[in-house]
Amino acid sequence: MIISDIRTRQFEGVTELAARIVSDTAPGQSFDAWFRFSIPLPELQIVGDPFLAAFLLGCMYDGEDLHVNSPVSAKMLEAMDEQQSTFASWYPDCMKKIAITSTETHGQLRSSRTSRTGCFFSGGVDSWYSFLKNQDEVTDLIIINGFDIRAGNDTVWDRTRNAVETAAVEYDKQMIAVNSNIYTLTEKACPVWGRRFSGNFYASVSHGSALASVALGLQSVLDKVLIPSSFITAELRPWGSNPHIDILWASEDLTIIHDGCESTRLEKTRRVAASDLALCTLRVCSNNGRGDYNCCTCEKCVRTMLTLRLFGTLHRSKSFDRPLNLRYVMCMNQPSSESLSLHRDILEAARTSGDIEVMYAEQVMLGDKRSVYRVMRRAGRSVYRFCRRMIHKRIRIAVGGMAVRVWEALNKRQD
């Protein structure tokens, strides 16, 4: 891969940083990768750091060497050997070390420090926790359109942006809104180039590097950026963002910190629930493609609602606009390995607080207790899905047969 033609421009109050990408796996084609920042970046320099972070892991997956046709941070470049070794050891079957080259390296770009610290802020529990914990130090809240909020999901983006803007005003911080097409170019479920990845490449491999690429785009104004953690220290695993790898994306001007590993999800939610503003703007949904801020039915929504109920604050949370249905919880699929311990924590907290209804719903969902209701509902759901599939199949056969007959009749008439 060659990353070249790195350039900046200002338009309509936006600062754009862009580059041309040519991949060995898409011969004859080139693509523009870009970041658009909502603030002026007068000292933004033409360096390759953000694009190296954005595309390195995809290149490792596709097995192509990477050349940056611009200066790259000497500190970052040196750390990429360890970075690559970590990912190659985590995913030995599909990722291998590649050669990275650049026209030259650069050292410190700024003559002085700015004393500004940014915090990635999606409005979820992890980001609210990291922000509240470090609120004296954090000066900027960074929100991104195009990563977990997919490009084009304007309903959720507008509402999230308004919520973060409110938080920024309330706490006297600056909001930096970023638009980027990095996710679109690097996701591997339906890749623009290269191989397909069976699984969630963004979550498992690349979301930390994508966040780091945005942070590096802001290194002319920020000294430090916090990436809120997903897991506690005891449960760290191969994952796109991790304290051991996030720190390696740093440059001479920018420190990147993975923040919040010391607290469980329950402890984070307890801290967040103490803020009325956080309660009213909390956004945790992983199922927002239909435009819901929080759908109130996906695993993340339900898990957060259960926790807030245990803390007695669910009724005050305006961001969940549908009631918690414990019968629905009983019939949910058993949680994935990533969220199993989180549900065990909720069960334990329900036991401690004496909330028998939540305790029972969790026990049934986790398979600790049997429930006729769960068996009947899940059997009914299976029958419903089977019938719907058969009806669709019948309709497809009938429509197909009709189309063939019409086609044959038309052909006969022409004869």
Ligand SMILES: [Zn+2]
């Ligand atoms: Zn949801």
